[in-house]
Amino acid sequence: MNKIWRVALYEYRRNVFKKSFLFTLLSIPLMVAFSVGLGFVLTSLENNDLPVGYIDQAHVMDKAIPAPVSGQSEPVIFISFQSENEARASLEAQEIQAYYVLPSDYLETRRIELVYAKKPGENAVRQWYDFLQINLLSDQPEEIASRTASGTDVTVRSLDGKRTMADSGPTFGNFMPVFISLAFLALILMSSGFLMGAVAEEKENRTMEIVVTSISPLQLIGGKLLGVIAIGLTLLVTWGLIVLAGVLAARQMGIGWFQDLGMDWSVVLATAAIAVPSYVLVSALMITIGTMVTSTQEGQSFSSIFIIFHMIPLYVGVAFLKNPANSLAVTLSLLPFTSLMTIAMRNLFYSVPAWQVAVSVCVQTLGALGAIWLASRAFRLGMLRYGQRLRWRRLFQSRQLGE
């Protein structure tokens, strides 16, 4: 056991204390931050805070009751104009972003006109309809008007009350399993370099014989796997801390989606329980490939295949979004590679039965153990094949491990 730890520690130090590791560590958070930032920028580009004008020929808006503004939006000012010429002049002077015309027969025809030079922002359009609505309710008692204008918040929940989903859609907590799965996908992608290089390094440095006459193949593979898992954990923990900081900051800034996280820890733990053996399984398979190819670079391209397999549930998600208990969903939940993402996606809006989670954990774990065995076998067969590739058939054919 001591030797396994030695190998693991060496593998960990070899990779983590390199400048390039910092790049790996920060690349995912930076990419996520870039995407989120892009999202915010795009959203803000869709908004326009300039005032909006209106000409109320139907005298519906005489009281001009301001509508309640929800969320983070800045209230858009609505300016009443007496004539269209005035409004047009103001529009051309870019004092307003657009104006609405309510004709005198609006209440009968419910027809209005929107005039603009550039399409008004989505926030302005949204707030206009709230403004119109609250003024249509001007004759109602305040309590009724307020309730009607604010609308109804529907919370969907399961029969046992354990799973809920707000009207606004899944919460951050609902998405946690999906985030964990995506984090593991990112981890697999990032780790592929370490994994492929783990054994390739022994080949490239020609240290293979020395190492193999010091420890057994299983100890070597086990140690390397442990080392890479430790690297993965380092990445995960760092990303997790960055995400936590982000979430806390978002809560401080009052961003709505982060106020009520809605975490269901049992689901999060179940996802993690599947994710860990999944990671070990893929890591061991990548080490196997690293043993079989002639260079690290060649091996790394094979990692894309694993990513594809893990992403199959994302491609076919529409098939079980509407019916998360169908045969496709259940099958993908039990198979290695697809299980993690499938169960995470199904857990967004459906209680995945515990037996399916249990079977998935077992399958992943058995797969992981099998993959470790395969990796040590491949290592034994391929260790002295400098510049030659080991064929898959050979891996399963050879009765004797020594060549």
Add this chain to the structure above:
Amino acid sequence: MKKTFFIIRQELINTFSRPSYLVVAFGIPLLAVLILGGVKLIQSRSGEEGTTSTNPSETWEMEIEGYIDQSGLIQVIPPDLPEGHLISYENADQAQQDLASGKISAYYIIPPDYLDKGEISYVFPETRPLIDTGQEWVMKWTLLVNLMGGDLEAADQIWNPVWNLDERNISTSAAQGDLDGSEACSRPGSACESNDLIRYIPSIMAALFFVSFMNSSTMLFTSIGTEKENRTLEVLLLSISPRQMLAGKTIGLASAGLLQTMFWIGAVFIIFNLGGSTLNLPAEFTFPTYIIVWSLIFFVGGFGLYASLMAGVGALVPKMKDAGAANLIAISPLLLGYIVGIMAPLAELANAVIPIILSIFPFTSPIVMVMRLTDSVVPLWQLLLSVVLLLATNILINRATAAMFQAQNLLSGQPFSAKRYFKLLLERS
């Protein structure tokens, strides 16, 4: 010329015989298409596919649901709802029993403080995805009618305040009375307001060019780096000049990279169609030929430039696995071009000052100019200036990189340094 041709041929053979290239270029897109195709096949055979009807009133049938009104608000069921489809329950137990037996598909709970808080619960059975909110409007409508004291018309006024919205665009581009700006949607560009796909084409082009350049120039870097590590590069340079070698490798790998990109585009096209949504382009949409021609010119120019830069990195880096930071230095202008290329059209700033400058600056023009071309019309003088500068830069960088392929650099085991790289580039050019 003959020797260059040999290099091109060899590079193509090497690339196509590498399993990793075949897997990434053809295997992965094929796999994705097959998987999605397979899923569609299974779905259509098992009939499990959820159909999305384009005419809800024809195919949708209202489910029978229950409700427990703890607020006392609901006095009347709107007469426009089918009778017997909204059943009142005294308590949750009865409702749960009927839900479990399938008599109702779901039930609502309206709490006593509904008027104050506005919150209700919608209870689903275990087998139903919580994302399915298909019928909650029924209760929302019922509550609204009851809030309006049973006045259907008043409730409808609030529910649907606008039946018809007439839009009028007074800007010059729509001066012909073209309210939807359909002329803007006959070619790619962010001016088209009605079709997202057409609006996003400039950003998509920017991303596509970025990926192509990255992909192909990385292949060149790998090719040179590997030959340097194997020491075959020194032997090769005893037979041909560095320029012949670079030209051959650049052309060979550009072809391989272009083929890979085309295959991926094709796969994405098929996936798009398989996924159920067709490429939603209006009938009058065309991709102007001049855009294709100029795009090819900039593709060749851009690739030649970045291939040379990456080849230079390959010549100076002692071991390829240490090349990460070095590569980043060489491609950093490309990243800038990529970011501006994506963002500018989305912000409708494709013709702002910075994109204009970057579309002429040779290190970013291959991406940014193509983005501008697909967004709107670009003045000819800008196009010509950009191409001339790109060509001149290509010649200079190519010369500089070729000069890096000297024994003292190839044999030196010195770690890569940005200072040395730029010094050599500027000296030689």
Add this chain to the structure above:
Amino acid sequence: MHPIEVSQIAKSFGDTQAVVDVSFDVKGGEIFGLLGPNGAGKTTAIRIVLDIFQPDRGKVSILGGPMSEDKKDRIGYMPEERGLYQDIPLERCLLYLASLKGTPDQKARKTLNDYLERFDLAEHKSKKVKELSKGMQQKAQIINTLLHQPELIIIDEPFTALDPLNLQLVKDVMQELRAQGVTIIMSTHQMQQVEELCDRILLINDGINVLYGNLDEIRQRFSGHAVMVRTGSNLPELPGVKDISSHNGDFKLTLMEDTTPQDVLKTLTARDIILEKFEIAVPTLSEIFIRVIEEGDAK
């Protein structure tokens, strides 16, 4: 029981028969030379002994029985495919490899410092391995083989890239180890070093034993019927002498079958030829090697 007992091992790789039939024993505390031309099967035989390869047939006993994981800590091996981790400092590389041999850190560190001093690498211990010259890396490799104080050492071409000073140093170390009772198997093409160091040898050609046994006995066996003489002047024709040839300033007198060295000595002294050197001519190992291989190839 000897530390190594190999009995009739054979190994093929596809159609190539690398080892056909090799048997040998290595006694405790001796330096055993494993010789043979390129492609003879030496490296394959070593890898079979170390259980890196499994033989197609035959039996190997190492340190009292079949190879096991715990025995690996008692064996030092310097393979033909030379390698150390290039991207880490020398000291860290060697300590890591020693730790894989089960050597406690403190002990390894002390022994390492002693060896680094002795091999003149102390000031380079913080450098990355790839920054060292080929000779320095060779010395580092040797240190790695010895660091965990094994009782059995298998060493392939230990003298490559070493200058005369370092070559002598390595020979001194090997002799010291032998004196301490360490068993050493050495595979090399440098016959001069084999003659100086080895107690017994095995010469393999085409995967089979060709020569095996005590070095002196083998040399005697191949000594032929000749004497080496050094005089101040040229030698005339002598009775009973078939041929006279020069060898680095000496004369080699090949005798006729019925002539003894004593007869020749008597003849020389009778003729008042001043002798500076007179000895029985023993062939060098290199000469024996070439002769045996050529005879084998001719068959």
